[in-house]
Amino acid sequence: MDLTENPEACVRFDRHAVYLGTPGGRQDCPARLRGRTEALLIQPATAAGSAVTENRTARTYRGTADRITVTATYGDDRGSIQRILRSAGLPVAAPEAEQAAVAPVPADATSFRGEGFDACTAPSQSAMNAWRDASDYGAVGIYIGGLNRACAQPNLTAGWVRTQYANGWRFFPLYVGRQPSSDGGSCGGGCASITDPVPQGTAAADDAAKQAAALGLGKGSVIYNDLEHYTRGGTVTARVLAYIEAYTERLHQLGYRSGAYGSVSSLITDLVANVKTITPPDVIHFARWNGESTLTDPSIPAKLWADHQRIHQYVGDTTETHGGVKISIDRNRLDVD
Numbered sequence: 001m002d003l004t005e006n007p008e009a010c011v012r013f014d015r016h017a018v019y020l021g022t023p024g025g026r027q028d029c030p031a032r033l034r035g036r037t038e039a040l041l042i043q044p045a046t047a048a049g050s051a052v053t054e055n056r057t058a059r060t061y062r063g064t065a066d067r068i069t070v071t072a073t074y075g076d077d078r079g080s081i082q083r084i085l086r087s088a089g090l091p092v093a094a095p096e097a098e099q100a101a102v103a104p105v106p107a108d109a110t111s112f113r114g115e116g117f118d119a120c121t122a123p124s125q126s127a128m129n130a131w132r133d134a135s136d137y138g139a140v141g142i143y144i145g146g147l148n149r150a151c152a153q154p155n156l157t158a159g160w161v162r163t164q165y166a167n168g169w170r171f172f173p174l175y176v177g178r179q180p181s182s183d184g185g186s187c188g189g190g191c192a193s194i195t196d197p198v199p200q201g202t203a204a205a206d207d208a209a210k211q212a213a214a215l216g217l218g219k220g221s222v223i224y225n226d227l228e229h230y231t232r233g234g235t236v237t238a239r240v241l242a243y244i245e246a247y248t249e250r251l252h253q254l255g256y257r258s259g260a261y262g263s264v265s266s267l268i269t270d271l272v273a274n275v276k277t278i279t280p281p282d283v284i285h286f287a288r289w290n291g292e293s294t295l296t297d298p299s300i301p302a303k304l305w306a307d308h309q310r311i312h313q314y315v316g317d318t319t320e321t322h323g324g325v326k327i328s329i330d331r332n333r334l335d336v337d
Helices: 078-087 125-134 158-166 198-212 233-254 267-274
Strands: 017-020 039-044 051-055 060-065 066-074 114-117 139-145 170-175 222-226 257-263 281-287 308-324 325-336
Touching: 060 078, 066 078, 114 170, 114 308, 125 158, 125 308, 125 325, 139 158, 139 325, 158 170, 158 222, 170 198, 170 325, 198 222, 198 233, 222 233, 222 281, 233 257, 233 267, 257 308, 267 281
Parallel strands: 017 039, 114 139, 139 170, 170 222, 222 257, 257 281, 281 308
Antiparallel strands: 039 066, 051 060, 060 066, 114 325, 308 325
């Protein structure tokens, strides 16, 4: 797809595609995309020389060649992407390079009480300005990484985060790692699932903290692991709980706080039932699309996550227009310190 001819096209990595050009600042993306497969984004650049790095946790290659940059994602077929990169003269052996240190925004960046929205791709600066002036929202959910993050993030940089913070926005960062099943929730059969929960949860935390730090979200920030709906019971519940416990414990070691996003009929119910036997997340982001901007729910005892430790996603996959700018979003009510 030529992005010059289609500037509002959603650059998404959950389906096979080749995108040519720079993603538009106002991509028209559905609010809820999950999954990862083989896809390429080839953008013009000023770089010279050839280099490629790989993030194995996120199943993503990033490369530079003469006057282009390449983002290549893969699902189960890493070999095909490697062959494509090699055919273009790009090496594929290098691990992901260490990212330069970024000065963090203030420690309250992930603290907020009030209304928030999340969108699959971070909105442009002009869109954020319009919504800041014309909507009741004060927090924005940003998808910072994970091998099942489906949307490209051309706007999401440390500079973008710093500017939004200065303009009064606060954040709830979401990490879309491995899922309870390949076809649960918004996955549609395209998600990589949890198979070895403790090392995979630990690796997710390592990558989530790394991506957060690169955006200027420092220690003490809450990073929410997005776990889509699943059928509870047996080995699935056991894997999910072991995964989120490993994720939580590793984030704590790294100085971050753990959040968990999930449905009240799956993840949240499992967490409530096992809260005394695992290391639970510090904050829950519970999905019940009842249209009610409240922070209580019949499935969550009042004594649990009671100290400003809740987000309620109460409307999903809706479209709103504020200040003349339309975005597909989920609506959330936050109470997080």
